[in-house]
Amino acid sequence: MVTTVKDGWELVVGLEVHVELNTVTKMWCGCSTDFGAPPNTNVCPVCTGQPGALPVVNREAVTSAVRLGLALNCDIVEVCRFHRKNYFYPDLAKNYQISQYDIPLCQDGWIDVDVEGETRRVRLERLHMEEDTGKSTHLGLTGRLHGADKSLIDYNRCGVPLLEIVSRPDIHDPETAQAYLRELQAIVQALGVSDARMEEGSIRCDANVSVRRIGESLGTRTETKNLNSVRSLGRAIAFEAERQIATIEDGETIVMETRHWDEGRGVTETLRRKETVTDYRYFPDPDLVEIHSPADWVEEQRGTLPELPAVSRHRLIEAGVDPAQALTVVGTGVLAIYDDATTGGADAQTVANWLTGDVSGQLSTAGVTWEESGLTGAHVAELVSLVAEGTLSNKLAKQVLEAMIDARGTATPAQIVEERGLKQVSDEGELRGIVERVVADNAATVDAIRGGNDKAIGALVGQVMQATRGQADPRKTNELLREVIAAG
Amino acid sequence: MSELVTKSAADLVALMESGEVSSREVVDAHLARIEEVDGHARPDGDLTESDVHAFLALTAEQARRHADDVDQRRATGHPLGPLAGVPLALKDVITMRGAPTTVGSRMLQGWEPPYDATVTTRLRAADIVVLGKTNMDEFAMGSSTENSAYGNTRNPWDLGRVPGGSSGGSAAAVAGLMAPLAIGTDTGGSIRQPAAVCGVVGAKPTYGAVSRYGLVAFASSLDQAGPFARTVEDAALLQAAIHGHDPLDSTSITQELPDLFADLRAGVDGLRIGVVTELQGDGYELGVEAAFRDSLARYEAMGAVISEVSLPHAPFGLPAYYLIAPSECSSNLARFDGVRYGNRVDAPTAEEMNAATRAAGFGPEVKRRIMIGTHALSSGYYDAYYLQASKVRRLIADDFVAAFDQVDVVVSPTSPTVAFPFGSKTADPIAMYLNDVATVPASLAGVPAISVPNGRDDAGLPVGLQIMAPLLRDDLMYRVAWALEQDLGLSPIPTGGNAVAVPQGV
Numbered sequence: 001m002v003t004t005v006k007d008g009w010e011l012v013v014g015l016e017v018h019v020e021l022n023t024v025t026k027m028w029c030g031c032s033t034d035f036g037a038p039p040n041t042n043v044c045p046v047c048t049g050q051p052g053a054l055p056v057v058n059r060e061a062v063t064s065a066v067r068l069g070l071a072l073n074c075d076i077v078e079v080c081r082f083h084r085k086n087y088f089y090p091d092l093a094k095n096y097q098i099s100q101y102d103i104p105l106c107q108d109g110w111i112d113v114d115v116e117g118e119t120r121r122v123r124l125e126r127l128h129m130e131e132d133t134g135k136s137t138h139l140g141l142t143g144r145l146h147g148a149d150k151s152l153i154d155y156n157r158c159g160v161p162l163l164e165i166v167s168r169p170d171i172h173d174p175e176t177a178q179a180y181l182r183e184l185q186a187i188v189q190a191l192g193v194s195d196a197r198m199e200e201g202s203i204r205c206d207a208n209v210s211v212r213r214i215g216e217s218l219g220t221r222t223e224t225k226n227l228n229s230v231r232s233l234g235r236a237i238a239f240e241a242e243r244q245i246a247t248i249e250d251g252e253t254i255v256m257e258t259r260h261w262d263e264g265r266g267v268t269e270t271l272r273r274k275e276t277v278t279d280y281r282y283f284p285d286p287d288l289v290e291i292h293s294p295a296d297w298v299e300e301q302r303g304t305l306p307e308l309p310a311v312s313r314h315r316l317i318e319a320g321v322d323p324a325q326a327l328t329v330v331g332t333g334v335l336a337i338y339d340d341a342t343t344g345g346a347d348a349q350t351v352a353n354w355l356t357g358d359v360s361g362q363l364s365t366a367g368v369t370w371e372e373s374g375l376t377g378a379h380v381a382e383l384v385s386l387v388a389e390g391t392l393s394n395k396l397a398k399q400v401l402e403a404m405i406d407a408r409g410t411a412t413p414a415q416i417v418e419e420r421g422l423k424q425v426s427d428e429g430e431l432r433g434i435v436e437r438v439v440a441d442n443a444a445t446v447d448a449i450r451g452g453n454d455k456a457i458g459a460l461v462g463q464v465m466q467a468t469r470g471q472a473d474p475r476k477t478n479e480l481l482r483e484v485i486a487a488g
Numbered sequence: 489m490s491e492l493v494t495k496s497a498a499d500l501v502a503l504m505e506s507g508e509v510s511s512r513e514v515v516d517a518h519l520a521r522i523e524e525v526d527g528h529a530r531p532d533g534d535l536t537e538s539d540v541h542a543f544l545a546l547t548a549e550q551a552r553r554h555a556d557d558v559d560q561r562r563a564t565g566h567p568l569g570p571l572a573g574v575p576l577a578l579k580d581v582i583t584m585r586g587a588p589t590t591v592g593s594r595m596l597q598g599w600e601p602p603y604d605a606t607v608t609t610r611l612r613a614a615d616i617v618v619l620g621k622t623n624m625d626e627f628a629m630g631s632s633t634e635n636s637a638y639g640n641t642r643n644p645w646d647l648g649r650v651p652g653g654s655s656g657g658s659a660a661a662v663a664g665l666m667a668p669l670a671i672g673t674d675t676g677g678s679i680r681q682p683a684a685v686c687g688v689v690g691a692k693p694t695y696g697a698v699s700r701y702g703l704v705a706f707a708s709s710l711d712q713a714g715p716f717a718r719t720v721e722d723a724a725l726l727q728a729a730i731h732g733h734d735p736l737d738s739t740s741i742t743q744e745l746p747d748l749f750a751d752l753r754a755g756v757d758g759l760r761i762g763v764v765t766e767l768q769g770d771g772y773e774l775g776v777e778a779a780f781r782d783s784l785a786r787y788e789a790m791g792a793v794i795s796e797v798s799l800p801h802a803p804f805g806l807p808a809y810y811l812i813a814p815s816e817c818s819s820n821l822a823r824f825d826g827v828r829y830g831n832r833v834d835a836p837t838a839e840e841m842n843a844a845t846r847a848a849g850f851g852p853e854v855k856r857r858i859m860i861g862t863h864a865l866s867s868g869y870y871d872a873y874y875l876q877a878s879k880v881r882r883l884i885a886d887d888f889v890a891a892f893d894q895v896d897v898v899v900s901p902t903s904p905t906v907a908f909p910f911g912s913k914t915a916d917p918i919a920m921y922l923n924d925v926a927t928v929p930a931s932l933a934g935v936p937a938i939s940v941p942n943g944r945d946d947a948g949l950p951v952g953l954q955i956m957a958p959l960l961r962d963d964l965m966y967r968v969a970w971a972l973e974q975d976l977g978l979s980p981i982p983t984g985g986n987a988v989a990v991p992q993g994v
Contacts, residue, residue, distance in 0.1 A: 045603045049823045051596065051704040052583050052605060056738050084819050086865075090838050095822035151838065153827070281865035283874060286709035286816055288738050 002115060002173040003238055005211065011241045012210045012218060013171035015233075017184055019163045019194045020132060020202040021064050027131045027161040028055030028098070035200060039154035047159035049093030054287050057082075061129065061161035062105070064193040066293055067301050068163060069106030069127045071187050071308055076298045080105050082129075082288045086281040091134035091153050099164075101282045104128035105291065111167075111187070112310060113179035122180050123168040134158040169208070169218070174234035174241075181205055181230050186309040186331045198229055205233055209240040211248070219244070220254040224268050226261045236261040240268050319348035328356045334370065340377020346384045354380055358398055366405055374409015383413045393474055396422050423471060428480075431464075431472060435480040438463045446485055457481060490991035492517040493665040494981060497574045497722040500668060504562065504573050511555040511562070511573030515617055518575045519548050522619065522666045525988050540642050540988055542651075542661035544580050546620035547587050551575065554617045561615075571725055572615035577661035577670040580621040581628055582713065583702040584608045591704045592624040592636040592654075595849030596830045605702020606734045607671060607713050614729040619667055622657030626851045627821065628678055628706040630654050631923035634914055635853045644988040645687055645949055649907040652682030652923075655716070659686040662716045663980070664988050669726050670716040675706050676809050677903075677927025679714050680939035684902035684952025687941050687980060689723045689969065690716045694960050695934035696741035698727070699734030705820040707813035708739075710931050718980040720940060720970040724748040727962065746963035756971045757791030762895030766802040767926045772904045775945025780901045783942045783953045786975050787968075797894055799887040802929045804880045809928040810921055811864045811877035817854075818861030824849060856917065885933040892958045897968050900926045902939040902952035926954060936962040940969040941978050948984045 005011045026033055029046035045053040066076055083101035109124035134155040138148035165184065171177045185203055188196045195202045210221035224240055227233045244254050259268040307315075309330045316326035319342070329338050334355050341351045359380065363373055383400060386392040392400060392413075403416045417423055438460055439446055448456045457478070464477045492500070492514055503509045522528060527539025528546060535541050558573040583589050583601035590596045604612075611618060625635035633641045633656025643651040644664035651660040655672030659682035662670045672679040674692035683690025691714045698713045705711060715726035728748050734740040763784065768777070788794050826832035826845030833844035850858070864873035891898055903923055913920045930937035935956055942953035953972065957965035982988055 045601075048828060050602065050829065051589070051591070051599075051823070052601070052700075052702040053603070054701050054737050056736060086819050086822060088822065088825065088839070088842055090825075090827050093823065093828065095825055096819050279867050281819070281862065281867075281870075283815060283819070283865050283870070286707075286739075287705075 002175040003234075004173065005241050006245050008213055009245050010212055010214050011172050011237070012169045012212065012221075013177050013237055014169040014208040014221075015167045015171065015177060015180060016206045016208065017165045017167075017181065018204040019068070019165065019188055019196070021061050021161040021163065022192075022194050022202075023058055023060045023064065023161055025058060025060075026159040027058050027061055027129075028159050031159065033160050034156075035195075035202075037156055039152070039156060042156045043158070047093065048155050049095075055098060055285075057288060057291065058161060062291055062293070063301065064161075064191075065105050065127065065129050065163050066298060067191055067305060068165075068188065068193055069109065070298070070302050071191055071305055072106070072109040072111060072124055072127065072165070072184075074106035074109030074124060074127055076106055076293050077103055078295065079103075079290050079292055081290045082285045083282045084285045085130075087278060089133070090151065091136045091155075091158070093134065093155060093158050097130060097133070098285055098288070099130035100128035105293070111180060111183050113176060113183045115173075115176050115179050120176055120179075122170045122176070125166045125168050127163055127165045130162050130164060132157050132160040132162045169210075174237040177207065177237055178230050178234045181233055182331065183309065189333055190306055190309050190312070190335075192306075207233060207237055207240070209237055209244070210254070211241055211244045219248075220256050222254065222257055222259050222268075224259045224261050225271065226263075228263065232261055232263055235266060236268055239266065243268070316348065316352065321348050321352040325349075325352040325356045332356075332360070334360075337370070337375070337377045337380060341380040341384070343377070344381045346381040347388070350384050350388070351380060354384060358401060362398075362401055362405055368405060372408065373405050374407075375404060376409065379404060379409070379413060386413055386417065390473060391417065391423060393470075395470060428476070431468075431476060432480055432484075434464055434467050434472070435477065435484050438467065439481065439484045449485055490517060490521070493521045493991060495668065496719045497571055497668040497717060497725060498719070500574055501571060511558040511617065512552065514573060515551050515555040515575050515619070518619060518667055519546070519551070521664075521991075522546065525664055526666060528620070535639055537642075538647060538988070540644055540647070540660050540664045540666070541639055542577065542622050542641050542657040542664060542666055543620045544590060544592070544623050544638055544657065545587050547584075547618055548620070550586060551617050551619050554615070558615050558617070569614040569616075569729065571669070571729055573617060574669060575617045575619045575667050576611065576726075577620060577622045577658055577667040578608070578611070578618050579655050579658045579670070579672050579713075580624055581673050581704045581706075582607050582671060583704070584618065584621070587621055589621065589704065590638070591628070592626040592633075592638060593849065593851070593854070594637045594831060595824045595845075597637075599830050601702075603702065606699035606736060607730050608702060610730045610732075611671075616669070616726075616729060622655070622661055622670065624657055625654035625678075626854050627704070627817070628654040628673055628675055628711075629817070629853050629857055631677070631681055631920055632908070632910075632913065633657060633682075634910065635851055637851055640910060642988075643686060643907045644982040645984055646907060646986045647988060648986055649909050649949075650685070652685040652903070652907065654678040654682075655690075656682050658716050659683055659688055659690065662686070662688045662718060663982060665981070665990065668718065669722060671713055671726075671730070672716050673703055673711055673713045674927075674931065675710045675712075675813060676931045677924045679716065680927050680937060680952070680954060681903045681923055683716060683939040684941075684954075685907035685950060687950030687952075687978075687982070688716055688718055689720050689938065689940050689973075690714065691723050691727060691938040691962070691965065692930065692936065693727055693731055693962050694741065694745075694936045696739050697731040697745055697936070697960075697962065699737040699740050701734055701736040705816075707816040708820060709816060710809075710813060720938075720966055720973045721752065723938070724752060724966045731962075741960070743960065746960060748963050748966050751963060751967050752970050754967055755790060756787055756968055758793070759791075759897070759968065760793045760795065760895040761787055761968070762795055762797035762891055762898040764802065764891075764898050764900045765796050765798045766800070767900035767929070771922065771925065772901055773906065773945065775906060775947075775949075776901045776904060776951050779943030779945070779951040780953065783899070783972055786972060790971055790975060795895060797891040797898055799884065799891060799898070799929060801880060801883040801887050805884055805929040805932055806921060806925050808877040808880040808884070809924065809932060810860070811873050812881060812932070814857040814861030815864045815874050815877075816861065818858045818865065821850075821854070821858060853917070881932045884929055888929075888933045888935055888956070888958070897955050897957045897964055899956070899968075900954050902926060902954040906945050906947070906949040906951060930954075930956045935959055936965045938965045938969050940973055941980065942972060942976065943978070
């Protein structure tokens with residue numbers, strides 16, 4: 001069940017998502033977009049707004065934006081332009097942000113999201129291009145600009161290409177908002193146009209929330225910022241809905257304002273009132289020329305889009321993967337590994353089990369990313385096949401996986417099995433001898449089993465495993481134990 | 489060697505190529521002239537009434553080194569550009585490493601740019617030797633150079649009068665024989681009007697022909713750098729050295745620019761010259777009108793066909809310009825906030841620091857235009873002001889297209905008046921803005937326009953003719969200007985009772 005608001009009320013949410021593109025260079029200059037470089041090292045006259053410096057559009061960023069627009073079912077506007085959004089802020093080098101205003105690059109799209117087995121369509125108003133600002137660090141008690149003793153500004157991020165995706169107010173519960181954000185993140189990842197990491201700020205989400213009594217016109221909205229995870233988004237919307245309903249029911253009115261989500265306390269608070277609406281004095285940027293996206297070029301881009309997450313999930317489910325696991329495989333960036341692993345014929349569900357279970361678990365325990373691990377689809381396929389043909393038990397396979405992660409992809413599962421002698425004992429002659437000895441040594445347990453205590457067989461399996469250093473085929477061991485006990 | 493300062497750039501090149509003089513001698517002669525008449529070396533505020541004060545900073549040492557280097561390369565037979573070794577004065581709105589760029593403002597007092605403008609790079613590539621940076625109205629806003637934060641520049645023809653503006657320092661440097669060439673910038677007439685009132689040639693190329701990268705922006709959609717010289721040929725040589733596509737400026741033209749010399753001397757026989765109905769008559773001084781009529785008669789005598797053409801929306805050019813330019817400036821000048829460069833006036837909060845810095849750093853005309861522009865872009869006023877002005881701009885551009893269907897070039901007086909005395913218009917901004925009435929239409933339309941000396945008024949003060957050509961037909965503008973220059977044969981050396989001293993024997 002999705003979270004519902006109080007009877008008789010409707011929640012109305014629209015989201016503004018900012019996606020930082022992972023182009024090699026910035027939006028208007030040749031500086032690197034590298035995240036984490038020492039402060040003010042990826043800067044030049046253009047991105048620090050030196051007098052006389054001029055912007056030049058990064059064509060790669062336009063291409064990324066168009067590809068994302070196409071993936072979001074938008075219309076691509078053939079001729080669009082940039083505007084200046086004027087406001088003073090120390091980390092905004094020119095004291096205006098180059099953005100798009102009346103004619104965005106992309107408009108009128110949608111995202112279909114699955115919420116509890118039901119498909120919901122969230123329409124998009126627009127996708128436009130703009131530039132990121134620098135990053136301020138405020139030293140002093142408050143940690144904010146107001147009241148800071150001293151503020152430091154890092155302009156490395158200044159001018160990094162940014163896309164803003166604005167949804168229509170089609171969202172009526174926190175879960176749909178969360179599903180929308182997750183789906184958007186997955187699409188961005190599938191296209192490879194952004195790192196799409198919320199924790200690093202390469203995807204940022206603001207929520208416009210209002211409530212109304214059913215049938216009435218739209219209520220006054222608030223804008224909530226500082227939503228650093230999908231979870232915070234859901235919590236903040238739920239909090240804001242309740243707060244607004246309570247406020248109105250108390251006879252007060254909702255004030256149009258920007259609110260700050262406090263993750264620790266789980267509340268939203270007033271950040272700034274919009275009593276005096278900021279006048280950004282938008283006007284066409286005279287330093288830039290129109291952007292042309294000819295229809296044939298747009299079609300060329302459409303033709304080279306990768307498979308989108310919804311299609312991938314459908315394909316996995318068709319191949320027999322559990323829907324929840326399909327969501328994880330597609331949503332965590334391991335689809336390419338899955339595809340490589342299953343191309344050779346490995347069972348889809350088994351591969352998905354490994355990827356979403358032990359592999360991701362062990363990587364997370366080891367604190368190693370997929371890229372660092374060196375693991376490939378071929379590695380996973382080989383591991384699955386070693387288990388399927390009985391060479392490895394599941395337990396042994398987990399040990400092999402651990403060794404593979406340790407080796408950072410330099411050793412195949414077969415090599416590890418060979419080197420460590422981890423091969424499962426399933427040779428009947430060898431195993432029968434061990435089983436007979438265990439049965440002979442444990443007369444009391446054997447009696448109990450014969451007396452009907454079937455569970456006691458587990459203890460004997462354990463002993464066989466101990467004797468084979470875990471390498472006995474468990475299924476075979478079980479069979480042989482029953483046979484020997486029955487025969488005895 | 490003092491007569492060297494009266495030579496044209498083309499003549500100086502010939503002398504250097506023949507080995508009669510070195511670039512070092514040419515540069516030294518001009519530096520000596522600057523020392524003699526500019527008063528630059530004297531500390532600020534200590535200028536006398538005979539100092540021209542065209543320069544805000546000299547780069548004498550770099551200039552001498554550069555000249556020596558050119559001489560050495562010439563001696564060893566290295567190929568050199570057509571203006572190699574010629575000295576030049578650079579308007580202080582264009583960035584150049586190794587010297588401050590103040591833009592005539594307290595805001596950027598002492599600011600040394602971390603990069604070279606494309607114009608600067610091209611000058612260096614052409615081995616043109618930069619002598620220093622010239623005075624200007626603060627942020628290029630003004631028509632008399634009286635808005636400079638660093639004192640007035642005097643008109644070499646009458647030291648009691650303004651040199652025009654905003655490129656007054658560059659015009660005065662060329663007129664005062666301190667440099668044969670100078671770079672100015674023109675937003676609404678800032679090259680053409682000072683050229684006219686200082687009796688020199690000044691051209692605003694087609695918008696986009698010369699890169700704006702490194703030109704500290706006043707109004708981006710209008711700003712265009714261009715040449716000052718004492719001859720049309722020199723001006724064309726200088727434009728050819730700096731124009732051309734620049735990938736660092738998105739508004740830079742990618743089409744091939746015309747060869748400015750192929751037909752420079754072809755004359756005007758058979759050319760159709762249009763007289764702009766709306767840019768003559770009331771408001772133009774008698775001396776200006778008389779010179780204008782004389783020029784038309786000369787063109788007719790040279791075989792040109794003179795006719796009247798209308799730019800029906802030209803009368804709305806001035807109000808449109810004084811909305812569009814301030815609107816862009818209100819945004820362009822927002823970056824001067826005391827955070828990254830230039831002056832800072834400290835205050836308890838960032839917002840207060842911004843405000844205090846801007847209050848102290850900008851002069852009254854800059855503040856006035858920021859206020860006008862901020863208002864014109866405000867929500868609720870945008871449609872009535874900025875948008876309306878943009879529509880007028882389009883109509884004026886269309887007027888030019890229609891006019892160029894009928895004639896090859898159009899002409900008007902460059903400025904309604906000759907150089908005026910200091911202080912005579914500073915109290916009335918509108919009177920000052922009216923100086924631009926004939927020059928803003930070409931700026932709004934982006935078409936190339938040149939001012940060429942076309943006579944003197946009764947008091948002996950220079951008057952200029954403006955020639956406007958179709959987009960990318962800068963060649964035609966120079967050709968028509970050259971014909972008049974040859975026919976008139978005026979001496980560019982200042983004369984008159986209150987003129988700057990000229991070298992003996994000239």
